[in-house]
Amino acid sequence: MESRRNPRAVVDPKVRQVGFFTSSQPDSTYQPDPIASESHPVVSSISPSGNSLSPVMIPPPRHNSSDTFPLRAAAAASAVSPSSFSYSTRRDFPDGSMTASPGRVSRASFSKPSSSLPGVGMDSMAAAKSSSVPASGLTTVSVVNMPPGLSEKESDQKKNSKPLKEKTTKAERRALQEAQRAAKAAAKAEGGKAPLVSSGSVASTNVKVTKPAKPSSQKNDVAAVAAGPSEKKGGQAEKDRKKDAPHPRMQYDDESRVVKAKRRAVVKQTEAKNRVELFRHLPQYEHGTQLPDLETKFFQLDPMHPAVYKVGLQYLSGDISGGNARCIAMLQAFQEVVKDYSTPSEKTLNRDMTAKISSYVSFLIECRPLSVSMGNAIRFVKNRIAKLPITLSESEAKAALQSDIERFINEKIVMADTVIVKHAVTKIRDGDVLLTYGSPTAVEMVLLHAHELKKKFRVLVVDSRPKLEGQLLLRRLIKRGINCTYTHINAVSYIMHEVTKVFLGASSVLSNGTVYSRVGTASVAMVASAFRVPVLVCCEAYKFHERVQLDSICSNELGDPNAISKVRGREDINYLDGLTNNANLQFLNLMYDATPSDYISMIITDYGMVPPTSVPVIVREYQKEHSLV
C-alpha cells in the first residue's frame, strides 16, 4: 500500500488515508469547517476529477437507478444516508448496521462538498414516496430539518455535479428536491404535534444517518431503531418516529448532525476533543461528566420513564454490561413502560407506543450505543406492538405486550442458554484444559454445569485491561471449586500449547460467520487456530444479525480513553496519566472486535451446533419464524 501513496502530498500525518488516492489537489469549493480541528484533512481525496473516492471503489448496483453508479460512488463527503425511504423499500434492513467504507476518512464534514454530490437530496419523507430515485448511494440525504442554507449548498453542489451523473437529469433532481422541500415543510408542521418532541428531550429528529461515502448506502441501516417493520406499517407516524431516534449507528464525523443530535439529547455529553482519526465516525464523549448531571435530573424526567432512566444510568456507569444483561434490563424496563402506559386521547396505541419506545431507545443510545442483542430485541418489541390487533382494548393490549416481552426473555435468552449449555457440555471431556476470554455469561454457565456433571477439567481465564472482566469470572468459578489459571492476554501464545479447547462468547455473530465480540477475542481465536486448538463460540440465536462486517473499524464502540491512561492501583506506572489531551497522543479504547470465520470451529446456539457458514441459514429461519409468530 505504501507504494501507492507516493504521489500523495503529505499534508497531515495524523490523517490516515484508507483506500487508493491520487495526489490531492485543494478543492476550490472546499469550505473549511469552523468546528473542525486542524486535523481535518484537506487531502481528503480530491482527485483531479473531484472525486473523493478512488476509482477502485465500485459500489455494487442496488437500485433501479443503478446505472448511475460509476466509480464516483458515493462520493461524498456529505452525509448520504439511507434515510427512511430506503427503509421502506427494503424490508430486511438490519437494525443499525452500517457498512464499512474505506473511503470514510475522506469525509471531513458535511460542509465540505468536495466531491460532486451525485445526489439527489432525498428527504426521508419524500423518499418513501419517490422510491424510484433512491439513487443508490449517490444520494445525499438531507436532514429533515436542514436549514435552508445547506439545502442551497446542495443545489450548488448539484450544479457542480459530475458529468457522470447524467442519468438523472438536473431537472429531475431539481424537481425531486422541490418535492422534498415541500414535504419537509409539511413535516415540520406536523412535527410540532409529535408527542415526544418536547423540550430537552430525546432524540433528534435526525434520523438520517451520515452515510459513509460509499454506496454503502445500499446497506442501510436506516433509520434508527425506530426502523423496523412497524415503520412500514405506520407510514404516517413514520415522521414522528424518525424525529425521535437518531440512527443507532449514526456516523459522528458529520458535525452538523452531531450538533443536531446533541440539541435534542437528554444526556448532555461533551465530545472528546482528542480523537483518533480513523475512528472519527464513532461517538466518543468525555466520560464521567454526565452521570452526576443525570442523577440530579432524576426527578425532572417528564417524558422519560423512570425505569428507562434507571437502566440508562446503569449503562452509563458501567454497572450493567454484557449483551444478555443489557438486553434483559432494557426489556424489563420496557415491561414497566407498558405497564404504566396509557394511551393519550386521539392517538392509537400502536403508533404512540412505538413512538415512545423509540424515544426511550434514543435515550439509551445516548447513554451507551446499542449492542446488537438490544437492537434485535427492540425490533422484536416494535414488531409485536405493530402486530397488535386494533380490536384489543388497552388493558388487553398491554397485557399481551408484557407477556410477549416475558416470553422473549424466557425463550430467547434463558431457555436458549440452557440448550446451549446442554450442547456445549457434550464437548467437554475429562482431562480437558479449557480457555476462555473475558467474562461471557454463556460460557460461564457451561463451565459451571460441566463441573456439576463431575467432569474433570481445568479452566484458563484470559483477561485484559482496562476492563479486567475475567476477574469476575474467575471469582465465580473458584467459588464453585473449579481449578483455574489466570493470565493476561499477552501470555496467550505462551500458554496456548497446553489448551485443548477454547470457549468464547459473542456479542453477535454476523451473516458471513464473523464473530463480533469483546476486543481481544479475535487475538485469542487467531492464536488458538494457529495452534490448531478448536474454538467454540457460544451465542444465543437472537444475537445473530444479517449484516456483514469485514473489519473491526467500520462499526465499533469507543470507550473511555482515560481508562487506558490510568492504571488503577499502580501509581508508579501511571506514566500516561494526564496526557489524554495532548495533541500528539491519542488514546484508543475499542470495545469490540470482529473475528473472521476461518478461526471459528463451531458455533453453539440454541439451534444446535452449527458451523460458521450456517449463520445466514439460521438468520433466515429465525426471521421466518418471527414473521409467522
Add this chain to the structure above:
Amino acid sequence: MWRRSASFILDDERRRTSNSPPMADNTTRAPFQNPDAISAYYQTRAAHHGVITSDWLAQAQAAVGGVSGEEHPDSSVAELGKEKTFNVIEEFNGWRKQPDLAEAVAAIRALAAVIRASEASTMMELEIELKKASDTLKSWDKTSISLTAGCDLFIRYVTRTSALEYEDFNSAKSRLLERAEKFGEISCKARKIIAMLSQDFIFDGCTILVHGLSRVVLEILKTAAQNNKLFRVLCTEGRPDGTGVLLSNELSKLDIPVKLLLDSAVAYSMDEVDMVFVGADGVVESGGIINMMGTYQIALVAHSMNKPVYVAAESYKFARLYPLDQKDMAPALRPIEFGVKIPVKVEVERSARDYTPPQYLTLLFTDLGVLSPSVVSDELIQLYL
C-alpha cells in the same frame, strides 16, 4: 508424467500381453529385487488376504442365497410392545440379507413396515411406537453412524408433515406411510442417482484414487464403465479389512484397469491421480465425513497436492454429530491382524474410522444433488428446525 495421459491404455495392453500375474505387481515395480524371494511375513499376509477374501465371498453367497423379504407380515398385529420390536429386527434382518442394500436403507424399510403394521389408534401412539422401534434398531449396532442417522432422519421426515393435523387418523397414517415409502424409495435409488450425478466429473483418461470398498463408489465406477468412459483406478489396500482387494476384484471383472496400492503408497502415487473418490460412513454437521481409517490421510495428501476429493454419500447419512477432532467420536474398534504375534505390552490403535474435516473435501455427491460441504448443515437445520 507420461502416466497421466491416456496412454496408460496402451500401457495396459502391453501389460496384458506380458503374462505377469496381478499380485506380482510388487515384483514388476522393484526389478532389482529377486521376484521369488517373498519374505515369510508377506507370505502370511497373502494367506490372510486369501482367507478374508474367500470368507467374505462365502458370506455374500449365503446372503444372496437367502430369501430377502418381509417376515411376519401382519400376523403379529395383535401383539404389541415386545413382539413389535422383535418384529422390527426381523424385518431389518430380512431386508439386510440383500448384499447390496445398505444397513440404513434396510432400517428405513423396516421402520416403514412398522408403520404399516402398526395398531396404534392415535398419532402420539404411532410416534411412540416408531421411536421405540428406531431405538431398538439403533441399539443393534451402536457404532454405525449411518444407521443412527438414517433412523433419525426417517422419523423427522415422516413426522414433519401437516398431515398430522388431520382429524382422521387413518388418513394421517396413510400419509405417513406414503412419506415413509417415498423415503425408502429415495434411499434405495440413492446410489443410482449419485452415480448419475458423478458421471460428469469423470472424464476420459482420468485416474481415480479410491479408498476401501464403498458400494456407492463402486456403483459410480460401474456406471462410468457402462458409459464407455476410459479411466483407470488406483485402489488402496484398505487394511485391516482388505476391502481394497475386494474392490479391485470387482473392478477387474468390469474390465476397468485397476492398480492396488499400499495404504502408505498414496502420497507416492498422488501425482498421477486426477481425483479421489471416497464413500462415507456418515456425514457430519460441519460438512466433514467419518469414513474408514485412512481417509483423512488421503484427503490431507490430496489437498496438499491440489487434487479434488469427492465424497459419495447418500443423504440419509447426514448425522447430527460435530466432532472437533479425531477423538471426539464414539469409538469403533476392530481387531487388527498383523500376521505375527504382538507382545501383550504393545498397544494397538484399533479404531476403524477417522474424521475428515470439511476443508479437505471438495464436493459431496448426494441424492440431493452435488453439494458443497457447508450445505450439509443447511439441510440439517431445515429438517430439524
